[in-house]
Amino acid sequence: MNGLTSEIAGGPDFRYKARVRSTTPPQCIWGSVGMEIAINFPTPPIMHIHNDKFGAPVTFGTQVISGSGGSPVTTPYGTLQPGECISFPLQGFSGVFAYCESAESTVYCVIKA
Incomplete structure (x- = not known):
């Protein structure tokens, strides 16, 4: 990926x-x-979301706010193994969050309008 935005069919x-x-x-990836x-x-x-094939398993999910000044409430969706999307x-x-239990991984994200 060369840039942050592109135009495709x-x-x-x-x-x-x-x-x-x-x-x-967990860190927000969106x-x-x-x-x-x-x-x-x-x-x-x-x-x-695509987890790098040479990375570690990545757990991801969504978050919603819990009220005025409260911490976000997270809902795990599951775990992507290396190479899965x-x-x-x-x-x-x-928000959408992601984390690794150990090590680290790179996730490639595309948001399609």
Whole structure:
């Protein structure tokens, strides 16, 4: 991936990579721990996450705010093994998190509008 944005058949997309480590709280790969509202789109974009084939297993999920000034509530979706990928709509939450139990991995993300 050479840049952060590109244009491909079917519309624009946003591409980036993130190094995922064991962190508390888990790191956001989309959104932010500091967001105070859940995001709802008229037509939700689709997030594609691909775990590097030479990386470590990556646990990922979504977060929503728990109220005024509260810590986000996380919902784990599962674990991507090295080389695996998943796609899901970005709708109704304030962030997507990821972490590794040990070591680290690189995840490649594409958000398709």
